[in-house]
Amino acid sequence: MRRSLRLTAAAAALGLTITACGSTAPEVSADGGGLGTAESPVSIRVIANDAFAKQWQDQLVPEFNKKYPNIKVSVDGVPYNDQLPKTMLELTGPTPTYDVVLGDDSWIPQLAKTGGLMDLKADVSKWTDAGYDWADFNPTPLAAGQWDGKQYTVPVRSNLLLMFYNKKLYKKAGVAEPTAETTWEQYFADAKKLVQDTDGDGKVDAWAIGTYFTKDPLTPTVWQTVLNSNGVALLDDDLKVAFNNEAGVKALQTHVDLLKYAPPGASTYQFNEPLEAFRQGRTATMLMWGSVYKGTAVDEASTTLKPEDVGLTTLPAGSAGPGAHRGVWSAGIAKKTQHPAAAWTWLQWITSKEGEQFTGNTLGTFPARNSTLDGTPAAEWAAPVYEALKAGYAAVEKNKMWRPRLPEAxxxxxxxALQTSRAMSGQATAEQAIDEAAKEITELLKSKGYPQ
Amino acid sequence: MSVSTRTPRAGADKAPARGSGPKTAQRFRLGEPGTAWLFMTPALVLLAGMLLYPIFYTLWVSFSDFDLALFEPVGWVGWKNYEMVLRDPGFLESLKVTGIYLVIALPLQMILGFAIAFLLNVEWRGRGALRALFLIPMVVAPVVAGGVWRMLLDPLWGVVNYTFGLVGIGPVEWIGDPTLAMVSMILIDTWRWTPFVVLIAAAGIMALPGDVYEAAKSDGAGRWQTLWRITLPLLVPVMAAAFVVRWLGAVKMFDIALAATRGGPGNATNVVNLYIYEKGFRSLEFGSASSMATIVLIITIVLTYFLFSISRRLENRW
Incomplete structure (x- = not known):
């Protein structure tokens, strides 16, 4: 009998413990957790990408604390490949670890679908600063944080796939620098000349292009841009495959053909390899995310190039206009946070005119606000970059150059990525790869309940 | 509560009956089985939590529709996920790729491992240093090994192609060519794991009974005869054990492929574990990924059982 009692007591204790573990977060106070005081500061945690988390912690947070000393911010960096599942778990878990979550462009519908993100224009509006100007945002980066008619996130690191070019290598090859009007046909004609022997030892030591070629989810963004610049979308308005046609094959083939003018081994290029090749003056052009500009042309510790050596423009034009591809990192607030007021204050500051100018000048982050884009940047190198960025934003907006806006993106x-890699390595022709990709995507969307 | 591990013995009935003495002297005895279970309980709880729970959870997910909004399995879908997986050409191809890797890499590592162990067993100056150097690949993290080899094999910057270039070969697309990517993956894996086989083989060789060799020598057996008729048969149990252990490691192949080739180009080196990982943690197709994991678990159990049977038979034969 006594033994049974003990067992019952133990089971009850265990049950209580489990119940406690599974309990939901307590209600948020009316002041949204407040902004803290000197005696009792508020702490918030941010889950960010490890590529820039440390930079934020070391440089951005101290700057923020000059204005808001009682909000302590911890920024945790997570590798890109782990960040989406970790954030999904975070948003759906019973108790929140993070108050602010960051997401890449294509993740936002998926994160929003969890129901774990606040609508920034409704849920936290009572803590929105009167001077916070939503209308000042350029619509292209702002749209990255929208889904289903709501604004779940706000752009914190605007980015576009753009074309970098090495002016010295263009001059050496006797080729005119590319402009927004340069077409793919002209580009390929120039590419032949850009594969060159620059030191006269009889060996080729500079090539025309470096970009993503390997099996990576970001690799298809190159030919997706070509497709979009010809006025064709990946999926139509009914979310049915729209690229299984001549335009799709041509776009992928264009990407595959670029390999002919790339350095040996370029088929394995992901993010770092083309960047290194360009920074060391081995490639004349690079199709890459614009945010690397400062590290590529300005920071002497990471590049051999100088701002006057590096040009930035949109990708070669198709029949519908020049190309670019949106890749905006944006940040939202976890619905279960106990500190929505502090979290939103932090986000408002880094996306305010003041915060954006600081990140632009100090970290080289691209702005999302028209006032910053149209203003005079503190750094001289930024002026032509912002011009390219504005042209890119316009191109993206015109031809809807982004990854599919659905939770299955x-x-x-x-x-x-897989089918692009098969085409790159010669395991399939561009036509076979496009066919297979179309079939698999249709199957995927069908299994998720989309009418196909 | 005090615990006694004493077992009942003859004359135990002479001891005071339970509860008959003063209360302070009362002892709660579990007996040997009870005590054993008591001490095993923490381990069993850990085992259940860390092994059985993930397995059953994976099984549950494989038969469910995984709701990404709730991030948990909801609704029983029966065999639907399994049907989809068995129709997935990528999964079937990844099984094939894994098979090719295993069929080439395992025998290669066994042959190299035992050959090197024989060489290290012969007395020569410096073999101690070489034996120590052989252990280095084993202590390098697989992801690091994959990443470093990726750099070494790079056609533009890598030292391997530079060396080949000195004799007019190349540049060779070690990672970019589908066939060479598989060769590279096997080479990296062999570089990393052959020392492990060497270690086991060397221990086996050193444990061989000397009197058998003396008898063989007095009977006039030559070196080859000794090797084929005595050494190798005596080493069969060691070989079988090494093969099974290596097999259990090799079927988990994931990190080297991820770091060196990322499964590419195309599906050329997309081993099944990498495919499942990408399906689950990149595409967030947890239902399909769990079905694949379950299928792979069953295949692995069956093949491991088969290998153990062969291993036992070989041990009994010699």
Whole structure:
């Protein structure tokens, strides 16, 4: 009898413990957790990408604390490949670890679908500063944080796939520098001349292009841009495959053909390899995310190039206009946070005119606000860059150059990555790869309940 | 509560009956089985939590529709995920790729491992240093090994192609070519794991009974005869054990492929574990990924059982 009692007591204790573990977060106070005082500061945690988390912690947070000393911010960096599942778990878990979550462009519908993100224009509006100017945002980066008619996130690191070019290598090859009007046909004609022997030893030591070629979800963004610049979308308005046609094959083939003018081994190029090749003056052009500009042309510790050596423009034009591809990192607030007021204050500051100018000048982050884009940047190198960025934003807006806006976007990119890689390595022709990708994406969307 | 591990013995009935003595002297005895279970309980709880729970959870997910909004399995879908997986050409191809890797890499590592162990067993100056150097690849993290080899094999910057270039070969697309990517993956894996086989083989060789060799020598057996008729048969149990252990490691192949080739180009080196990982943690297709994991678990159990049977038979034969 006594033994049974003991067992019952133990079971009850365990049950209580489990119940406690599974309990939901307590209600948020009316002041949204407040902004803290000197005696009792508020702490918030941010889950960010490890590529820039440390930079934020070391440089951005101290600057923020000059204005808001009682909000302590911890920024945790997570590798890109782990960040989406970790953030999904975070948003759906019973108790929140992070108050602010960051997401890449294509993740936002998926994160929003969890129901774990606040609508920044409704849920936290009572803590929105009167001077916070939503209308000042350029619509292209702002749209990255929208889904289903709501603004779940706000752009914190605007980015576009753009074309970098090495002016010295263009001059050496006797080729005119590319402009927003340069077409793919002209580009390929120039590419032949850009594969050159620059030191006269009889060996080729500089090539025309470096970009993503390997099996990676970001690799298809190159030919997706070509497709979009010809006025064709990846999926139509009914979310049915729209690239299984001549335009799709041509776009992928264009990407595959670029390999002919790339350095040996370029088929394995992901993010770092083309960047290194360009920074060391081995490639004349690079299709890459614009945010690397400062590290590529300004920071002497990471590049051999100088701002006057590096040009930035949109990708070669198709029949519908020049190309670019949106890749905006934006940040939102976890619905279960106990400190929505502090979290939103932090986000408002880094996306304010003041915060954006600081990140632009100090970290080289691209702005999302028209006032910053149209203003005079503190750094001289930034002026032509902002011009290219504005042209890129316009191109993106005109031809809808972004990854699919649906919760299954990452799965779609995975399929495209595999088939792109098969075409790159000669395991399939561009036509076969496009056919297979179309089939698999249709199957995927069908299994998720989309009418196909 | 005090615990006694004493077992009942003859004359135990002479001891005071439970509860008959003063209360302070009362002892709660579990007996040997009870005590054993008591001490095993923490381990069992850990085992259940860390092994059985993930397995059953994976099984549950494989038969469910995984709701990304709730991030948990909801609704029983029966065999739907399994049907989809068996129709997935990528999964079937990844099984094939894994098979090719295993069929080439395992025998290669076994042959190299035992050959090197024989060489290290012969007395020569410096073999101690070489034996120590052989252990280095084993202590390098697989992801680091994959990443470093990726750099070494790079056609533009890598030292391997530079060396080949000195004799007019190349540049060779070690990672970019589908066939060479598989060769590279096997080479990296062999570089990393052959020392492990060497270690086991060397221990086995050193444990061989000397009197058998003396008898063989007095019977006039030559070196080859000794090797084929005595050494190798005596080493069969060691070989079988090394093969099974290596097999259990090799079927988990993931990190080297991820770091060196990322499964590419195309599906050329997309081993099944990498494919499942990408399906689950990149595409967030947890239902399909769990079904694949379950299928792979069953295949692995069956093949491991088969290998153990062969291993036992070989041990009994010699």
């Amino acid at each position: 990452d799965a779609v990119q995975q399929i495209l």
